[in-house]
Amino acid sequence: MFALTATIVLLRIFCRTLYGRNNQHGGLGLDDFITIGCLLVYLATCILITIGSHYGLGKHYDDVPDEHLEMALKYNVIISSVLIWAFSLPKFAIIAILKRILEYGLKTTILFWGLALTSQACILATSVWWFVQCRPVEYGWNKVTIQGECSDVSILANLGYLSSAYSAFLDIFFALYPIPFIMRLNMPLRKRVAISVALSLSVLACVVSIYKLAIFGQVFAILATDPTYPVPYLDILGLAEGFVLLTAASLPTLGPIYRTARGKLSTAYGSQKDSANQLQSGSNNLSRSTNNSKWDKLRGHRLEDPAPSTGTRPSLDDIPLVERGEANHRRDQSNDIHKTVEISISSEALEQEPQRTKRAV
DSSP, X not given: OHHHHHHHHHHHHHHHHHHSTTSTTOSOOHHHHHHHHHHHHHHHHHHHHHHHHHHTTTSOGGGSOHHHHHHHHHHHHHHHHHHHHHTTTHHHHHHHHHHHHHOOOHHHHHHHHHHHHHHHHHHHHHHHHHHHTEESGGGGTOTTTXXXXXXXXXXXXXXXXXXHHHHHHHHHHHHHTTHHHXXXXXXXXXXXXXXXXXXXXXXXXXXXXXXXXHHHHHHHHHHTTOTTSSHHHHHHHHHHHHHXXXXXXXXXXXXXXXXXXXXXXXXXXHHHHHHHHHHHHHHHHHHHHHHHHHHHHHHHHHHTOSSOOGGGOHHHHSOTTSOHHHHHHHHHHOOSOOOOOOOOOOHHHHHHHHHHHHHHO
C-alpha cells in the first residue's frame, strides 16, 4: 500500500516540477509540501507497524513470547498514537489543492482550516491519551516490574469514536462540497468532471471510517483483555484511509502526464495503423499487378501460338490420304519453318486425258 501511495505522490512531484514551471502556479506549492510531509508520516507508521509485528503485535497476548511482550506493548502504544496522524493530516493536502484549483476567498479559507484544525485537536487528544492513560507511562507496557494504574478503556473508546466520526464527516464534506464550484470553472467539461471525480474519491475514506466506527465497540472490548491482538487491524484501516486521501489529493495534478501518455499512444497507434494500411495497399497493388502480368502473358501466348488448329491448314485438309497424327508427329519433331504445298487436281485435265487416248486408238 505504501509503494502505491509513494508512486502516486512521486508522479505528482514529477509532474509539478516538469510541467508546471511555465504555468501561473508553476513548480511546487504548499499543497505539494504538505503531501510530502503526509507521505513521510505514512512511511514512519509503516516502519513502526513492521517492527511491532516482529515483536508479536497481531498475535494473542498469551501467544507472544515473554521476552517480546514488553516491546510489543510499547510499540502498540507508539503505533496507535502515530497512526491517527496518517489519516488526519492528508485533509490539509485536500484543502491546499482545493485552494490551488478554486482560489476561494477568506471566508471559505477560514471554514476549511477551522474544520481541519478542530479535527486535528481531537486527533491530538487521542494521540496523547494513548500515553497518559497509565500512570506512570511505563506501566502501559510493563505491568510486571512496575506498579501503577490505568484509566478505564472507555475513555479511549469515546475519544476514538469522536475523532473517527469527525474524520468521516470531513472526508465526505471535502469530497462533495467543492463539486459545484469546480463545475463553474472556465475549463473543458471533461477536465472539470475528471477533477471532481478524483476529489470525490475521499468518499471511500469516509466509508473506511464508518466501518471503523462499526467495529470500535468490539475492538475496545477485546483490548481490555488481549491488548496485542486487535490494534493492528485498526492500523490497516487507518492506513487505507490515509492512502485514499493522498490519492484523491494527488490525482488532479497528474493531468499533464495523462495527456502526454495518451498523445504518444495515439501517435503510435496511428503510425501502426497507417503502416498496416500502406502494407495492405501495397499487397493489393502487387496482387493486381501480378494478375495483369499473368493475363498479358496468357494473351500473348494465344496470339503468338506457332501451331494453330489444323482446320486452317489446307495442305492437310485437302489431302485426305495424309493422316493428321503422322503430320503432327513430323511437325513436333522439328522446330524449323515448315513449307505448306498445296496440291490441286483439275477435273478438266482428267477429262481430256481419256479423249486423247481414244483419238490415238
